[in-house]
Amino acid sequence: AQTVTQSQPEMSVQEAETVTLSCTYDTSESDYYLFWYKQPPSRQMILVIRQEAYKQQNATENRFSVNFQKAAKSFSLKISDSQLGDAAMYFCAYRSAGPPKYGNKLVFGAGTILRVKS
């Protein structure tokens, strides 16, 4: 079974600074997807960024980028120019690339609370 580990329960960053959230995962599969979800106090789950395992290029979405190291099974999220609105719980998630009829649920890490200081 796949597992996702987020070793940082909490992180703090100064507004306008850069912060990196860590995520490692364990799988025997070669094809899969990785995601970062943001959960603000409203508890809505919002997709931040996604990465296909077969792509070597790291995904980027505006101020958010990832460092995907497939061999090391590492998938960190970098937030540049942090804003107060970035304060939230961040979840790293894994999903198999297999067909959905066999089940390809999201497996979540424990989450990292990000605090942004003004």
Added chain:
Amino acid sequence: AAGVIQSPRHLIKEKRETATLKCYPIPRHDTVYWYQQGPGQDPQFLISFYEKMQSDKGSIPDRFSAQQFSDYHSELNMSSLELGDSALYFCASSRTGTGGLEAFFGQGTRLTVV
């Protein structure tokens, strides 16, 4: 754009009562997932459906059951409710053929068992 709709948004039940949570996936999405999230915890997978057939099952208690109907909406039925069932219940949907990309989440149903 249409999103995943969950109803009700909030639900208060007494112990041993029954609750039904509803989920309306994004149109043309063929897969529905149910997750349970306790306070300060990560979402725990309960069950999923692909094309109205159960595709996977997680840590779902026997007191819970779910199904997906012909119109693709799904319902999570919870019986003999316990205090520990108090949580946020998410439904998510995705569509095969988009590369297996992201699951879109509803806003959740907050269940409180008293």
